[in-house]
Amino acid sequence: MSHKPLIAIDAMGGDEGVSVMIAGAALARHRHDKFRFLLVGDQEKIEAALCDHPNLRDASEILxxxxxxxxxxKPSQALRKSRGSSMGLAIDAVKRGQASAAVSAGNTGALMAMSKLAxxxxxxxxRPALAAxxxxxxxxxxxxxxxxANTECDARNLTQFAIxxxxxxxxxxxxxxxxxxLLNIGTEDQKGTGTLRDASDLLRSSTGLPMDFQGFIEADKINRxxxxxxxCDGFSGNIALKAIEGSARFVTDLLKRSFTSSLRSKFGFLISRPATELLRHHLDPNNHNGAVFLGLNGVVVKSHGSANEKGVANAVEVAARLVEKDIIGRISSSIDHINAENVNKESDGK
Known part of the structure; x- marks a missing residue:
């Protein structure tokens, strides 16, 4: 791999568009001066945004x-735009080897459909999976x-997701x-669907995988x-994710309301501000930004649509690290291992 990772940025994606995507790429470049970029989108708008970031301009090409x-x-509509859109061209740059990875803050369903097709x-x-x-x-x-990414999964899918x-x-x-x-409604071996129990059996019986499989976990323990x-399957995972995000917003909004309800509360806020700032930092989605489509022949990272420049920079750093540490090679090695193990088991059973 090149000593200097080149990341394709869909500069037109996200709620704020070009300004935030360019600012995020500039921040990532400031943190890691080896990064280079292919900025995909409206050239005039990109060049205007680059005026504030000369360090990024020197390390970038514009498509x-x-x-x-x-x-x-809809994904079907997006696929028709895949050859000419900023999202499609960023992914295509990875396919052709022009870029090491692609980062977009655009439509999640469209990004998944385009990435899988290309x-x-x-x-x-x-099946590829969306991880965060x-x-x-x-x-x-x-x-x-x-x-x-996948609303229905079988035990084989879940095993691959674990790997x-x-x-x-x-x-x-x-x-x-x-x-x-594995996410389940209980931790006991007999709990959950047959698919979950079968996936558990597969993972427990596989030896030599680079993981410590520990059975089931309930949703209230995810953040512990x-x-x-x-x-988990994509249906359960998306519901759990939205519930976690909603609970985090509920807590922060409740604290904000409580601290502004009276003069005494406002005084209490001043005293407890260091603790509340720590809480805000820990729950800030920008500090955990960068969902990844795993299982594809290339690295594609999804930045949250509402991410600020810090969030975009974190997504860029995730993409670069996955390329540098060869995520595709590591997954391939584990998949080959478990497939060989299953072949041996079938041979022994005959």
Missing amino acids: HTSEIVSGDD LRTMPGID LLPTLIDSDVVMLDLG MGAAYSKIIYGFNEPRVK GECDVVV
Whole structure:
């Protein structure tokens, strides 16, 4: 791989568009001067934004297009724009080897559809999964997948998600054997659907995988720091994610209302401000930004549409780290291992 990762940025995606995407890329470049960028979008708007970021201008190329994928576009509509839109061209740059990874804050469904069509799934992977980092009570975040790419999954899919999530966690935090659990309605072996129990059996019986599979976890324990990877189908994962995000906003809004309800409360806020600032920082989604489509023949990172420049910079850093640490090679190695193990089991059973 090139010593200097080149990241394709869909400059037109996200709620704020070009200004925030360029500012985020500039911040990532400031933190890591080896990063280079392919900025995809309206050249005039990109060049105007670059006026405030000369350090980024010196490390960037611009690929012009005025066509964008809107937040309202259905995946089928977006696919028709794949050849000419800023999102499609950023992904295509990864496919052609022009860029090491792509980052977009645009339409999630469109990004997944385009990425899957252009990059295809890795050998041995049936379906790609959307993985994200969620805050916990310990120093490291928890990797959770799938978060909406696949509403229905079988035991084989969940096993592959576990392998991909473990590889991601290992790269981000350096764990030798990340603790992996399946999301379920209880922790007992007999709880949950047959699919979950079958996936648990598959993971328990597989040896030599770079993970520590620890069975089931309930939704109220996701943020406790009791495991490093939570695996689920996309339907359950998306519901759990939205519930966690909503609860975080509820707590912060409730605190804000409480601290402004009276003069005494305002005085209490001044005293407790260091603690509330720490809480705000910990719950800020920009500090955990950068969901990843795992299982594709290329690295694509989804930045939250409402992310600020710090959030975009974090997404760019996630993309670069996955390229540098060879996420695709690590997943491929584990998939080959479990497939070979299954072949041996079938041979022994004959």
